[in-house]
Amino acid sequence: KQEVTQIPAALSVPEGENLVLNCSFTDSAIYNLQWFRQDPGKGLTSLLLIQSSQREQTSGRLNASLDKSSGRSTLYIAASQPGDSATYLCAVTENSWGKLQFGAGTQVVVTP
Amino acid sequence: GAVVSQHPSWVICKSGTSVKIECRSLDFQATTMFWYRQFPKQSLMLMATSNEGSKATYEQGVEKDKFLINHASLTLSTLTVTSAHPEDSSFYICSASSGTADYNEQFFGPGTRLTVL
Numbered sequence: 610k611q612e613v614t615q616i617p618a619a620l621s622v623p624e625g626e627n628l629v630l631n632c633s634f635t636d637s638a639i640y641n642l643q644w645f646r647q648d649p650g651k652g653l654t655s656l657l658l659i660q661s662s663q664r665e666q667t668s669g670r671l672n673a674s675l676d677k678s679s680g681r682s683t684l685y686i687a688a689s690q691p692g693d694s695a696t697y698l699c700a701v702t703e704n705s706w707g708k709l710q711f712g713a714g715t716q717v718v719v720t721p
Numbered sequence: 722g723a724v725v726s727q728h729p730s731w732v733i734c735k736s737g738t739s740v741k742i743e744c745r746s747l748d749f750q751a752t753t754m755f756w757y758r759q760f761p762k763q764s765l766m767l768m769a770t771s772n773e774g775s776k777a778t779y780e781q782g783v784e785k786d787k788f789l790i791n792h793a794s795l796t797l798s799t800l801t802v803t804s805a806h807p808e809d810s811s812f813y814i815c816s817a818s819s820g821t822a823d824y825n826e827q828f829f830g831p832g833t834r835l836t837v838l
Contacts, residue, residue: 645829650812650832652727652830700765708770709767709827711765712764713762713764714764
């Protein structure tokens with residue numbers, strides 16, 4: 610059974626610092642991995658999607674890497690801003706049907 | 722594009738009543754919709770997957786007679802929590818997939834906060 614773990618559970622950094630969020634999964638036979646952002650009491654916003662054949666994806670200040678063999682993904686957020694404060698969730702899917710298995714998330718606070 | 726809405730955004734009800742939550746895909750046809758539940762400080766747990774015009778597939782441990790799902794059209798799925806109890810209080814989120822790409826990316830709604838008194 611696939612298990613997705615995110616460490617740390619919470620993170621607080623001053624504005625301008627780079628953020629590093631970790632995600633690990635137990636079964637390396639994934640189809641793809643996604644990173645989402647969730648603001649309090651809100652739904653999910655997709656940030657990056659990495660196909661299993663890819664090593665990384667980039668969008669603006671965000672970069673996500675994927676090491677499928679070791680079951681790890683890392684989300685980097687450069688030059689953090691207070692607006693980056695949110696909970697970040699990673700999720701894997703094992704087939705093209707899109708059934709997502711989520712981690713518990715990392716709650717990020719960026720202080721001005 | 723790919724906008725999903727949910728209604729209501731929050732609802733408070735008395736124990737024993739039934740509550741219906743709607744999930745709509747606004748600008749695409751959703752062949753598949755997913756319903757998730759999220760308890761405070763926890764991650765999303767998939768409850769069921771529904772395909773338009775067919776019965777929903779429920780995850781292990783989810784009571785199908787308690788959580789009724791109807792996916793009657795390509796733009797609307799409903800989740801009805803029957804005889805709700807305080808332990809059903811949670812954040813319910815739906816997602817929708819068009820099923821037209823190699824990978825059926827899910828687009829998420831804003832969620833519905835259910836509080837059962």
